[in-house]
Amino acid sequence: MSLKVTSHRQLDQNQEDRARAIRDALRDAIVDRRLAPGTKLSEAEVGTLFDVSRTVVRDALQMLAFEGLVRTERNRGAFVSNPSTEEARQVFASRRLIEAGIIAAAAERLTPADIALFREQLHEEERHRNERGASARRAEIKASGDFHLLLARVAGNAVLGKFMDELVARSSLVIALYGRTGVSSCGHDEHGDILDALEKGDIARATHLMMHHIDHIEADLDLALSETRTLKDALAL
Structure with missing residues (x-):
């Protein structure tokens, strides 16, 4: 039995x-x-x-x-x-609320080892940014999202981390639907500037830069639709 x-x-x-x-x-x-x-x-x-x-x-x-x-x-x-345009706005409004808290929490726990991981992450973003092709653009978008997820992990709050995981995924979906440029929409130096402020312990500046950064991503949205691909092609199976 x-x-x-x-x-x-x-x-x-x-x-x-x-x-x-x-x-x-x-x-x-x-x-x-x-x-x-x-x-x-x-x-x-x-x-x-x-x-x-x-x-x-x-x-x-x-x-x-x-x-x-x-x-x-x-x-x-x-x-x-x-997602509708209103849902897209809600995603970024939620990110502003949550990522401000993540910045504050991450600043208190940031270690030299964390800084090294972030520098590697920024290097990965730069590498994909300099490559060409659709796969490189997708890799850049993922690397950009990974920066925000790494911040959440350093913050040490599992609940916030779970929220961010969902919000980054939803942001990618919104960018897929409404993004003008088809790239990550992250300024070339914005993540680096945020990290520099955190490394110096300047939480106010890091928070300000993060809010500007999210504004920048949202400003790149319009109503353009993406090309539809088959399920089999998308999964490459």
């Missing part, structure tokens, strides 16, 4: 692990702008691509829906979220 229970639990864990792996793959494709807002995520197609049941796919899509990256419609299925 106990063996059957254990086997059932192992099966459930395997399904959950598969669902999370699919969630991560779809999430990366959305955040990296390989899946455009409005793209239909067919349970049957995703199941075929990953060789899993529809139940596992449904669990993965529910995780993404909880994060706000996917919306589900009755009798129609699941789609990559297509």
Whole structure:
């Protein structure tokens, strides 16, 4: 009897692990702008691509829906979220509120080792910025978001970190839908200026620079729509 229970639990864990792996793959494709807002995520197609049941796919899509990256419609299925202009404004308004707190918390915990990690991150951003091609642009956007996630991690608040993870993902979705330039929208030196202020312990300046930085990202938005790609092409499976 106990063996059957254990086997059932192992099966459930395997399904959950598969669902999370699919969630991560779809999430990366959305955040990296390989899946455009409005793209239909067919349970049957995703199941075929990953060789899993529809139940596992449904669990993965529910995780993404909880994060706000996917919306589900009755009798129609699941789609990559297509945020309205008001929702886009709310995303950046939320970032202003949360990232001000992250700056203050990170400033109190910042170590020389953290500074070194940030410098490596800035170098990665610069490398992708100097490369050409769509893949390089996606890599730059991801690297830019990683700077903000690293700040949240240094701040040491797991709840804020989770919020930032979701907000950065939603920001990437908004940029995919409304971004004019198709790049990260981060000024070439803005992250570096924020880090310099933090390293000097100037929280007020670092906070001011972060607010200006978020304003800059939001100012690059318009109503231009992205090109839609197929699910298979976006996942490169």
